[in-house]
Structure formats: C-alpha cells, structure tokens
Amino acid sequence: MGRILAVVAGAFLAAGALLGCTEPGGAARPEAAQPLSDERDAIPLSDAERSLVLAEMRLMLESTEGVVAGLASNDMRAVEQAAARSGLGASGTVDQTMHASLPEAFVHMGAAAHGGFDDIAILAREGAGVDAVTMRLSQTLSQCTSCHAAFRVERHD
Numbered sequence: 001m002g003r004i005l006a007v008v009a010g011a012f013l014a015a016g017a018l019l020g021c022t023e024p025g026g027a028a029r030p031e032a033a034q035p036l037s038d039e040r041d042a043i044p045l046s047d048a049e050r051s052l053v054l055a056e057m058r059l060m061l062e063s064t065e066g067v068v069a070g071l072a073s074n075d076m077r078a079v080e081q082a083a084a085r086s087g088l089g090a091s092g093t094v095d096q097t098m099h100a101s102l103p104e105a106f107v108h109m110g111a112a113a114h115g116g117f118d119d120i121a122i123l124a125r126e127g128a129g130v131d132a133v134t135m136r137l138s139q140t141l142s143q144c145t146s147c148h149a150a151f152r153v154e155r156h157d
Ligand code: HEC
Pocket: 054, 055, 057, 058, 060, 061, 064, 105, 106, 107, 108, 109, 110, 111, 113, 140, 141, 143, 144, 145, 147, 148, 151, 152, 153, 154
C-alpha cells in the first residue's frame, strides 16, 4: 500500500516537473491540480465591493455547513434556519445591491444559488425528507461550482 502511494506520489511529482509546476526555489507547488492559466473572467470591483461579495460567499459556505450538519442529524429545523440565512430574502444580497457592477451571468447564478437556499428552507419547513433536501442542495452547490469556474474578482481603484 505504502509502495503504491509512493509510486502515485512520484508520478504526480514527475508530471509536475514536466509541466513546469515548480516555484523558483524548486519546490513543487501544492496547488499543482489548478489549471496553469486562469481562464476565469475577472470582475473588477472596489475593495469595499469585493469585501461584500466575499463575505456573502463565506455566509453561503456557512449555510451549506449548517444544512449538511442538520441533514446528518435529521434536524430539519436546523436545516431550515441555516438555509434561510442565505436565501434571496436575506437582507441585501450582492446581486440586488451591486447589480450594476456585476455581469448578467454572475447575477443570474447568484440569484439561482440564493433561490436554492430558499427552496431548501421551504422543503425543510414543509417536512420533505432528507433525500429531497439533499437533492436540492446538490443542485444549489452546482451553481457555486459553475460560477467559481467562470469568474474571479479583481481589485480596481
Ligand atoms: C454568481 C457567482 C458565484 C456563486 C453562485 C457562488 N460563488 Fe463563491 N465566489 C465567487 C467568486 C467570483 C469568488 C472569488 C474567487 C476569486 O476571485 O478567486 C468566490 C469566492 C468564494 C469563497 C471564498 C471567500 C473568501 O473570503 O475568499 C467561498 C468560501 C465561496 N465563494 C463559497 C461559495 C459557496 C458555498 C457557494 C454556493 C452555495 C458560492 N460560493 C456560490 C462567485 C460565486
């Protein structure tokens, strides 16, 4: 087992070296799985706007954590509360307050992610089972990953 791991690790290091995934100092980069060029569209934002967007992201991750924890312990009240914090109705989501600074596709995916949390809260409140809530969570998480694949934020003055 240890030998197999060593072979696999060796293969990764060799691939990294071939692809030039080394720092100037020669150490392999831990994030070697990342694409070498960043093809995501950059959204230019002021520091304050960027902080708002990232704070909202962290809130959505917290909601995800709460929903998964609630599902794991079959506590639908906890699922509902965690999801509701990131719903469209939660006060001042960035796609509402910063609409003008954000690309249309970003606003659309952001609203879909928030709407997903609303649906999860409703499902949990109305007594839907773990399977139905998990399915809606998985659809909601695909909004996260699609948007993350498409966009990054960039500071402008
Ligand atoms: C509408 C687009 C969009 C959606 C939907 C989206 N994100 Fe993001 N998220 C971003 C962008 C853009 C960044 C900044 C990435 C960068 O600049 O490298 C980001 C960053 C983050 C970060 C890092 C925050 C920080 O402080 O650096 C977390 C965590 C995150 N997102 C979680 C989530 C989760 C969880 C979801 C889904 C429930 C989600 N995001 C949905 C666009 C989105």
